[in-house]
Amino acid sequence: MTRSTPFHLTSYLSAGPDPLHKPTPNAPHILVIGAGVTGLTNAWHLLDAGYKVTIVSKEWASYGRTQRLTSQIAGALWELPPTQCGGVRLTDQELTEADLMTAQRWALESYAIYAKLAANAELARAFGVRMPLCASFHTYHVKDDEPTHAKMEVARKLAPGRFHWGMELAGKYGVDVSSNGGMKDAYEHPAPVIDTDVAMAFLMRLVRSKGARMQTDSIVGDLRDQESHLLRMYGADAIVNATGLGAREIASDLGVHSLRGGILRVINDGSDFPKIESSIIVAADEDAEGKYIDIAFIVPRSDNILVLGSIEQAHEMDLDLTPDSPVIKAMRKRCEDLVPALKNARLDPQYPFAQGLRPYRNSKIRVEREGRQTLGGQDSRIIHCYGHGGAGWSLAFGTSKACMELVEDVVRMPSSRL
Numbered sequence: 001m002t003r004s005t006p007f008h009l010t011s012y013l014s015a016g017p018d019p020l021h022k023p024t025p026n027a028p029h030i031l032v033i034g035a036g037v038t039g040l041t042n043a044w045h046l047l048d049a050g051y052k053v054t055i056v057s058k059e060w061a062s063y064g065r066t067q068r069l070t071s072q073i074a075g076a077l078w079e080l081p082p083t084q085c086g087g088v089r090l091t092d093q094e095l096t097e098a099d100l101m102t103a104q105r106w107a108l109e110s111y112a113i114y115a116k117l118a119a120n121a122e123l124a125r126a127f128g129v130r131m132p133l134c135a136s137f138h139t140y141h142v143k144d145d146e147p148t149h150a151k152m153e154v155a156r157k158l159a160p161g162r163f164h165w166g167m168e169l170a171g172k173y174g175v176d177v178s179s180n181g182g183m184k185d186a187y188e189h190p191a192p193v194i195d196t197d198v199a200m201a202f203l204m205r206l207v208r209s210k211g212a213r214m215q216t217d218s219i220v221g222d223l224r225d226q227e228s229h230l231l232r233m234y235g236a237d238a239i240v241n242a243t244g245l246g247a248r249e250i251a252s253d254l255g256v257h258s259l260r261g262g263i264l265r266v267i268n269d270g271s272d273f274p275k276i277e278s279s280i281i282v283a284a285d286e287d288a289e290g291k292y293i294d295i296a297f298i299v300p301r302s303d304n305i306l307v308l309g310s311i312e313q314a315h316e317m318d319l320d321l322t323p324d325s326p327v328i329k330a331m332r333k334r335c336e337d338l339v340p341a342l343k344n345a346r347l348d349p350q351y352p353f354a355q356g357l358r359p360y361r362n363s364k365i366r367v368e369r370e371g372r373q374t375l376g377g378q379d380s381r382i383i384h385c386y387g388h389g390g391a392g393w394s395l396a397f398g399t400s401k402a403c404m405e406l407v408e409d410v411v412r413m414p415s416s417r418l
Contacts, residue, residue: 007123009116012401013048015123017209021050028052028411031234033219033250034242035060036071037196037392038385040203041400042240047210049404054213054234061200065351067319069200070244073356075263075309076194076393077134077279077299078114080107080151083391094363103365103391104154106398111158113397114192128198132300133162134191134279135173137338142185148283155189163189173280179337180282180296193279194393195302223250223382227374231381238381238410240403244359247366247386255362259389260316261309262328262355263297266345268306273341276306282338296334298342305348308335310390314360323353361387365395367402369410381410 007016014020028051032043035057043053061069081103095103118124118131142148142165156163165187170177177183208214219230223241230239241251248256268275280298297309311331321328336342347353365387370380385403388395 007120009113012404013045013113013397015117015127015206017206019050019210020048023050023052023211028237029054029235030238030240030407030411031056031230031236032240032242033057033223034244034246034386035204035214036069036242036244037074037200037203037396038071038244038388038399039240039242040200040207041396042242042385042403043207043212044203044210045400045404046240046407047207047212049408051407052211053207054215054236055207056215056217056219056234058216058218060214060216061197061204063197063201068197068354068356070356070358071392072196072200073261073263073354074196074358074390074393075297075299075307076196076199076301077281077297078107078111078192078194078394079391080104080111080154081391081394082147082151083389083394096364099364103395106395106402107391108154109398109401110393110395111192114194118192126198127202128195128302130193130300131190132193132278133188134281135169135175135186135188136281136283137170137175137180137183138185138283139181140184142187152187155187159190163187173278174274174339174341175280176337176340180334183282188278191279193299193301196393198302199393219250221249222252224252224370224372224380225375227380227382228376228378238383238407240407241382241384242386244386244388244392245357247359247384251366251370251384251386253361253366253387256387257315257360257362258317259358259360260311260313260319260321260355261358261390262311262321262331262353263307263309264323264328264332264353265301265348265351266306266308266342267304267348268300269304272344272346276300276339280339282334296338298335298339306345308332308342308345312358317357319355319357321353321355323347328353358390359386359392360389363387365389365391365399367399367406369406379413381413383407383410
């Protein structure tokens with residue numbers, strides 16, 4: 001029986017340096033492709049379950065002035081689906097009610113992990129997670145929209161003592177109720193906020209400590225067509241595909257496409273405007289064609305940095321935006337209109353602006369085994385975990401748990417490695 005410690009987050013996951021279950025000499029070996037939040041949380045789950053793990057990626061988290069991973073650029077405010085920032089939505093994705101319920105379960109499983117991390121002062125600082133209030137403002141009455149109302153009721157149950165519903169929140173947060181088309185309703189609840197640079201460093205440090213091998217490699221073309229080769233080269237028994245936007249090529253999934261986003265980073269030390277310590281968001285509305293309108297998104301990323309967003313630009317692949325781009329100026333104005341005090345905000349001189357490509361999928365997030373057989377006519381040993389869009393941090397722990405369960409089924413099969 002495994003002895004419980006303060007680092008034990010669940011019965012199957014530990015934030016301690018050693019695997020929760022140490023691998024035996026004959027333990028199955030899993031190849032994880034991709035080193036964003038989805039790949040690293042998958043590796044964490046597999047390591048704690050007693051698997052040997054190799055992580056392969058063509059790029060890793062970085063901390064200079066060069067382009068950072070999409071996982072580092074994300075707003076990283078936890079949301080319950082349907083999400084606002086291009087993650088899991090009802091209008092422009094082919095989702096059934098069952099798909100939405102599954103995504104909500106993944107989000108709630110992730111919420112529970114973040115809450116455990118945030119409750120431990122040492123882990124909260126190491127991981128870069130906090131649980132501030134999030135005020136969600138709406139241009140319609142919540143009770144008139146069934147998905148939003150149901151989502152709000154789940155939020156109420158998560159922390160009933162810290163939940164509040166009412167437009168008096170506008171005064172509390174300095175919100176201009178006439179902005180962004182006019183605010184008609186609002187509620188607040190605790191929601192995890194992740195400092196993504198800190199969290200990615202934590203995840204890389206943790207999986208390495210637990211025994212993961214990390215190797216830089218580029219895999220080109222359909223993964224299925226080279227499955228047997230990769231299993232032999234890495235001595236693996238199964239492959240987890242967590243390549244995000246790369247799945248368009250590596251899984252031949254033409255339903256995957258980019259959703260370009262950008263965030264401004266401003267100084268939040270109380271000198272230019274009253275320090276903002278809670279997240280503030282205007283829920284996404286739709287235009288006459290049913291397309292989502294860009295939102296106002298204000299999130300305290302760290303002690304002294306506030307993130308302003310957001311935009312969604314489908315199929316845009318170039319990372320050529322700047323703070324002076326018209327679409328970014330318009331984004332900033334939405335945030336300033338919502339909270340007028342932000343008109344005095346100063347950009348972070350070290351890292352003023354970040355942009356990235358969310359890995360969006362036209363249908364549900366793909367957490368499933370590859371259905372095509374290998375070129376040799378055998379059942380595939382690939383498990384896919386991609387298509388999270390802008391909800392990667394909101395769903396990562398839930399989808400990794402589901403993926404681990406699929407891995408367990410695959411490794412019970414006789415190995416096709418030669």
